[in-house]
Amino acid sequence: MTKILAIDDSRTMRAMLESALTEAGMDVDLAEDGVEGLEVLPGSAPDLVITDINMPRLDGFGLIEGVRAKPENASLPILVLTTENGDALKQRARDAGATGWIVKPFDAEKLVAVINRLVV
């Protein structure tokens, strides 16, 4: 079963992600911010990470850097979940080491399609 770690400081958004992904038959772990995301990552061992950008304590960019800093996560796909659609932001996400991005509000079907394109 595909395992996703979804990180967002908004509990509404977490609940939405959880429900969309669970419905698509995926297993979902949740975290509230970058710090918690990095904490639960090893135990969660996800196939893919979805992260918000604006979060307290450690934001999405910081999280991505933290994930990529570990050699074992070098090829872990990370999707950025953002309300912004600008190319500057996409570039920033890419530079940070994100695999791709989803724009909020997300469409559950499209989200699942994107995930399927990134997970073996």
Next chain:
Amino acid sequence: MSDLRDMFFEECDDLMEVLSTGLDDLQNGNGDAETINAMFRSVHSIKGGGGAFGLDRLINFAHAFENVLEDLRSEKIEADPGLIALMFSSFDHLSDLVDAARDEVDIPEDAGASILADLHQVSAPEGGAGGEEAAEVDSADFVPLTLDIGGDDDTLAPLPDLDFDLGGAAEDSNGTLAYVIEFSADPGLYARGHDPALLFRALADLGELTVNADTSEVLPLNEVGESFAGLKWTLELIPAESTTEDDVREVFEFVESQCVLDVSTTFVEGEAPAGLPDLPDLDAPAELPPLEDIAAPEAAPAPIAEAPAPVAKPSTKPAEAKPAAAKKSEPRNSTIRVDLDRVDRLINLVGELVISEAMLRQSMNELPVSANSSVSEAIGQLKTLSGVLQESVMAIRAQPVRGLFQRMSRIVRESSRTAGKDARMLVIGDSTEVDKTVTERLVEPLTHMIRNSVDHGLETAEDRVKAGKPAQGTIKLEAAHRSGRVVISLSDDGAGINREKVRRIAEERGLVRPEDDLTDSDVDNLLFRPGFSTADAVSELSGRGVGLDVVRSEIQALGGRINLQSEPGKGTLMTISLPLTLAVMEGMLVTIEGESLVVPTVALRETLQPGQANVHDFCEGDRGLSMNGEILPIVDLGEALGFRRPLENLENQALLLIEGESGRRSALAVDTIIEQREVVIKGLEQNYQSIPGIAAATILGNGKIALIVDTDQMIPAAGKSQLSLLKGQEHAEVA
């Protein structure tokens, strides 16, 4: 979905609170970078959630607000008083929009329009430039991209034409349109978790795919060093009917800057269909697995080859930076949301436990020889435990008054705007915790009081300056715990109460007589009389008094007291004192015909032992108590509640002097006064029904039930009794 919606609006409440706290901090000069960050995140999250539920107006406004916060965050603009005032208005409007969305009501089209315009204006000069800047950055980013894509750039515009031409040609030549995709990956592609095999898998879903790998530049593994030797692929896709070039490009959406990509169109010869048997051989299992085999080792070395770079750099930095960042922010209190009914049930059960414990203790004391020290020790422990348990359970319902106070700062802003006065709100002790019910029921009285303070308490800026005060008035709202009660005080630095005027109006309304000798505080308290809240009193009275009687009755209904102090020229202070919990009340235990009753201390003013009282008999069995030149009606509680027939004389009765919500007094006659004590309130209405004269019940230590007297109903209404007529005569006599 409706659960998610509810969740969103609950979250909005929390986010608005963060926003409001941030605004207060900015205003008081306590704000730092994290304050603005937190505010930004709040508005951002509201916008994000609004997007999920299609709340367009909310999104638009939140977006404008967010832009300003972003500019503030990036220090393009400064949090000067003007901007803070605008942000307060924005906060108010955002809160209206959230409420409107929650209740699914529309608010007027033009509401908030000027605020929105102001927000745009604030962020426009800088933000507009910022926007352009961003656009420039974007196009700068794009230039190399399009260069990478190469020749394709030229074909982008004419592409539709090509399609048409080719479409026609396709029929002519009997060929089939195909996309030729040349692709080679930069090392960075692997470092971002991509895998070319997955990209090709996605392409294979779009039609018939042929993959050819060019391995000429691949180095032997032992020669792969810092630099990455890449594979190149040439792919040919015969698209399925619905597949467009956009679909093809979308597959590469995430990798476009980390690869060299060229998409062109070509025609597969008419033989193509004939050659199809070959294609499956090429593109399907036959070709792909080797590709993945090649890609995989290729991908594997990538991290290793790259490892020294990305690992070495970020790993040292995050290792220091992140724990530090984590330490800096405070640890979170984890919370759960619980249905209020469950909490109430728990509170009720603990109330029962406390009563049972008291019963047990009492029966122990009644045992002939209670020298069993181990039992009494255990009982002592039980008492302590049940006390602590009760406190803890009550604490569950306790909430900081912050939310309430934030609503009040809005009232200050709005009413000062309406009154054309400059006022600021000062909040102290907003982390003081009070029962949730109390905070809810305080909203209206406090709103009333604040409007009064702004309307009638504060002078105009001109008058203030003339009086040597700062032009801006200050309304201070303070909460604190004091000796087992919550004290909420509201003060202003206005003109104070115009006592002459108050007295004059009170005399006009017949509330006092011209010859009455009243202390300043007596005069101030006249404002709580119902007479002062009628419409024409307001128009005549430039002082205070709008609906303060209503305020007082609300506070009393919560078991609280309200007190008013005023100093001419300096301002006015109103203090509300409330019990910590609603479930426990202080009362005077009395007996009538052997039955126990409780009279709430809130209403109690004085107690008189038998024989102390100066009782006057009037006609029709009416009796009055003469006190300080006033005659108060005496109510025989035993008779009123139906315990016995009217008493012939009251000589042996103790009297309790009570004051009702209206400020009217009377004396209750009872057999004996036992003691003052705290009782656990048990509502009767749910279990029995509402009984006139009885507010609730309690269970005493001995297990017996005692009824709690509804003091307000024990005070005869004016005109119902002969006493009101006799008052004047008696007064003349005394005088």
